Amino acid sequence: MxxxxxxxxxxxxxxRTYDADFKVDPAYRDTLPDLQNGPASLIIGARxxxxxxxxxxxxxxxxxxxxxxxxxxxxxxxxxxVSLEADRKGINMSRIMRSFYAHSEHQFSxxxxxAAIEDYKSDLDALDARIQMRFSYPMRVASMRxxxxxxxxxxxxxELIERQGSRLRVMHLDYVYSSTCPCSLExxxxxxxxxxxxxxxxxxxxxxxxxxxxxxxxxLWFEDVIExxxxxxxxxxQVMVKREDEQAFAELNAAHPIFVEDAVRAxxxxxxxxxxxxxxxxxxxxxxxxxxHDAVSLxxxxxxxxxxxxxxxxxxxxxx
Numbered sequence: 001m002x003x004x005x006x007x008x009x010x011x012x013x014x015x016r017t018y019d020a021d022f023k024v025d026p027a028y029r030d031t032l033p034d035l036q037n038g039p040a041s042l043i044i045g046a047r048x049x050x051x052x053x054x055x056x057x058x059x060x061x062x063x064x065x066x067x068x069x070x071x072x073x074x075x076x077x078x079x080x081x082v083s084l085e086a087d088r089k090g091i092n093m094s095r096i097m098r099s100f101y102a103h104s105e106h107q108f109s110x111x112x113x114x115a116a117i118e119d120y121k122s123d124l125d126a127l128d129a130r131i132q133m134r135f136s137y138p139m140r141v142a143s144m145r146x147x148x149x150x151x152x153x154x155x156x157x158x159e160l161i162e163r164q165g166s167r168l169r170v171m172h173l174d175y176v177y178s179s180t181c182p183c184s185l186e187x188x189x190x191x192x193x194x195x196x197x198x199x200x201x202x203x204x205x206x207x208x209x210x211x212x213x214x215x216x217x218x219x220l221w222f223e224d225v226i227e228x229x230x231x232x233x234x235x236x237x238q239v240m241v242k243r244e245d246e247q248a249f250a251e252l253n254a255a256h257p258i259f260v261e262d263a264v265r266a267x268x269x270x271x272x273x274x275x276x277x278x279x280x281x282x283x284x285x286x287x288x289x290x291x292x293h294d295a296v297s298l299x300x301x302x303x304x305x306x307x308x309x310x311x312x313x314x315x316x317x318x319x320x
């Protein structure tokens with residue numbers, strides 16, 4: 001004889017309306033499940049330590065000091081990670097965000113990083129931590145001859161790394177410039193001189209990413225690094241341009257033709273000369289108008305940025 005199945009479910013009917021009046025008290029909160037802080041038996045996969053786990057692209061406004069003595073508030077993308085020991089299931093990632101909100105309204109950039117990383121270590125019981133803040137920093141730039149001016153934006157990241165009790169402060173800055181090929185310039189002049197043929201050397205929008213450890217007590221300002229870049233490679237792309245500016249820029253490029261190898265060495269010379277800079281890395285990509293590929297170069301100094309393996313995204317992330 002077939003057993004009759006009950007028509008009513010074994011569990012009670014659940015309400016399908018949102019309870020806007022429900023209030024959470026401490027006793028109720030204590031009953032909420034917390035799988036991330038569960039026992040090691042809940043770990044999936046290898047019982048292995050994780051070097052970095054956290055959040056990426058958490059955005060909020062952060063205040064930054066300017067070299068001139070003012071301040072500016074910029075939308076900032078935060079990446080925050082901590083280490084995780086092999087016998088721990090996970091971390092409460094909301095604590096990372098709460099740390100930033102707790103400090104961002106009354107402190108500036110690096111001070112926010114310093115305070116937040118202390119919270120990370122205590123709240124998340126982590127040995128190592130890393131926080132990076134990315135933002136676009138505006139500077140007013142004058143045209144070359146017309147008297148106009150416009151806003152140039154620099155992609156910058158500040159990073160604070162704590163590992164095995166030591167702390168590193170790192171700055172990354174992207175600098176966009178025009179690179180005129182020295183070989184192409186000479187070949188163009190050869191065509192003019194020997195065959196009376198009009199020829200133009202090829203030049204292209206190019207980008208360098210300077211990454212540097214900030215050392216010593218004296219502050220390394222964003223403006224300082226931008227000025228280093230301009231001294232090393234003065235052919236920075238222009239914002240506001242009239243005909244006289246375009247002509248001036250053509251003259252400037254002809255006065256400073258540069259291969260990608262020259263570029264990284266020129267940037268390196270500026271970094272080496274500044275006592276506020278420790279270990280550094282310079283990446284450069286000349287995004288060729290002659291070839292279907294880019295010309296790239298990488299130069300490092302010191303162990304912080306030394307690398308044997310070339311990450312697939314190392315140069316792909318450099319887009320001018």
